[in-house]
Amino acid sequence: MSGIYDSILDTIGNTPVVRLSRINDGAASLYAKIEAFNPGGSVKDRLAAAVIEEAERSGALQPGQTVIEATSGNTGIGLAMVCARKGYPLVIVMPENASLERRKLMRFFGAKVVLTPAVERGSGMLAKAIEIAETHGWFLCRQFETPVNADIHARTTAREILTAFRDRPLDYWVTGTGTGGTLAGVARVLKRERPETRIIVCEPDNSALLSSGISQSFDERGLPTRTHTRFRPHPIQGWSPDFIPQIVGNALTDDLVDEILPVSGDSALEAARRLATEEGILSGISGGATLAGALEIARRAGQGQNVLCMLPDTGERYLSTILFDHIREEMSPAEEAISRSTPGYRFDRPPSFALSSSPAGEIRISQSAQFFVDEAIHDPEHRVVMFALTWCEFCWTVRKLFEAAGIAYRSIDIDTPEFQKNGMDGEVRKALRARIGSPTIPQVFVGGEHVGGCTDTLAAWRDGSLAARLAFVGASYTPGACANPESLLPQWVQAKA
Incomplete structure (x- = not known):
């Protein structure tokens, strides 16, 4: 795309068709239409x-x-x-x-x-x-039944495919199906204008509703009257709900489908992972499933045949699913070996910078900073005070705890531009360190008493001492909230724990 658009909605469609060379072990040429290029990331x-x-x-x-x-x-x-x-x-x-x-x-x-x-x-x-x-x-919206669903694919997706293959045959078009809009809209155009193209629809092998031959009935509101008897849970989100949508049923009745191809969950996951590591294309589980079917078709088809498959979305919306369960958050042994291959910037070495080791008594602190810290800690209008940094993940953790527990607090964010004027941020940190003996941020005080940093505050909430202190100074909170405060820590910290 190029140029200036009046709206993000004007950028929908015209997604690319890309040849897949490294992953393809069949005789036929294999292509993918990558719908993740849509602005919202999917077809x-x-x-x-x-x-x-x-x-x-x-x-x-x-x-x-x-x-x-x-x-x-x-x-x-x-x-x-x-x-x-x-x-x-x-x-x-x-x-x-x-x-x-x-x-x-x-x-x-x-x-x-x-x-x-x-x-x-x-x-x-x-x-x-x-x-x-x-x-x-x-x-x-009624996506499972509205004619708009198939019509938009007939007007856009199908026309884009015909344009991409205007100078070469399209022997197979492979897709999955959820609502059936992509299938019905593209297939009816291909059947009319490229009748030589075979339409292949993939479905989960353990939830083979389409190939069962068992039809689906609906009530007057468009609801399925029953769960399809062949439905079983499967990992391919977006495919095969527990009923056959009306659009899909109509596509089958209208003979728009030449073959229904079963695809296993394992092959879907493997194909999506290979697509990323071998072709540099990030797709979700349903894209992996469609690709797995297309790979089978490419092996089956002869030399000179062309196979196009649909990749409906991006893999980034599957980070919490089984698709990424093999990906570690911490360094692998191989990655640790790379780190150890050079001497600096390692977790088993001192940091490349060192905090001042001067005793607190030798630190020169401005009187204004000392006065500010004392006044903030004993602020009668704010029983809970936190010295924080705006973009610190550990400060975010404490904020999340206070919000979950209904604790009103004052956050003194010493990295804001106001504090950085005349070096006041550094002076406040020195005043804090002189008072508590620690240079780290955040630091929490309740009723003038020091609670501690992030992990200290989480531990105090878990063992009840923070609640007791809040009650003693008359600060409100929600008893029993956030039973596992450590779950609020950043994911990379939890992974190390």
Whole structure:
């Protein structure tokens, strides 16, 4: 892309097709359409923009009306981006076992996320979304049934594929299916304009709903009347909910699918990991699953054949899932060996800089800094005082504890520009060190009494001494809150513990 755009929504679509050379061990040429290049990171950006814009045109969505949808994640992220740009409140309903990154991304865009029990599966999240929409009069996107879902892919994704392969044959197009919009929209265009292209749909091998031949029924509200009898839990988020969506069922009925290919969870994970390490492309589990199917097709197809697969999203929203469970946070033995191969900047050596070792009595401290520290510690309006740094992870940890425990406090952030004027930040640190004997930040005081640094404060909350001190000085707090305060520490610290 190049040029200037009026809106982030104008950058949706026109995603690249990339040849996969290192990972491909088949005779056919293998290509991938990388939907992570959409601004929201997935193929669902196309649907999100289209369904909102169509609802605006039809009058189904009024200015300021709340939008709601049931999704395992990518549609929700796309909708959160679109609604943020257009100014609509958004509520997403999703199962509790969807990745943490997806929840956080949606909330970061300003959406609210309502979780449903994992045991209720996809049909449970859908029923909850319908229930909430009907109760509050909110606009429900209905991604599993709206014609807009397939139409946008017919107008955009399919046309982009035809353009990419305008000078060469496209023998196989391989995709997975969740709602079925990508499948139905692209397949109906290919069947019409490139009838030689075989449409391959992948599904989890242990949850083979499409190949079962068992149809799905729906009630008048669009809810599945039952969980499909062949559904089993699987690791491929975004694929195969516990029912066959109406769009998918219609694609099968209309003979848009030439082959249904089962893919194992293990092969999906392996393919996604290989895609990153061999091709430099970051994709999620569903992309790995589609790639695994495409690799099989490429092995099966002959020389000169072309295979295109869809990679629907980026792998960054799977960091908390099984896809990354083999990735260590701490250094591996090989990485430690590299560190030890040179003498400096190692954890088993003194730091490259040293804090002053002068006894506290030899430190020259300005009277104004001493007065400021004394006055702050004994501030009658703030029983809890923390000397902190704005961007220190350990200060963030203490702040999170205080917020979780309902503790009102004053944070004196000595790295702000005001304190840096005339070197007051350094003077305050010297005054603190003279008082408590420690140069580290944060430092917490309750009612004028020193509690300690970050880990000291966490330990005091765990053993009850901090609560007792708060009660003694009349500071309010929530008893029993944050039973495991060490869980608030940065992840890299917890990994070392």
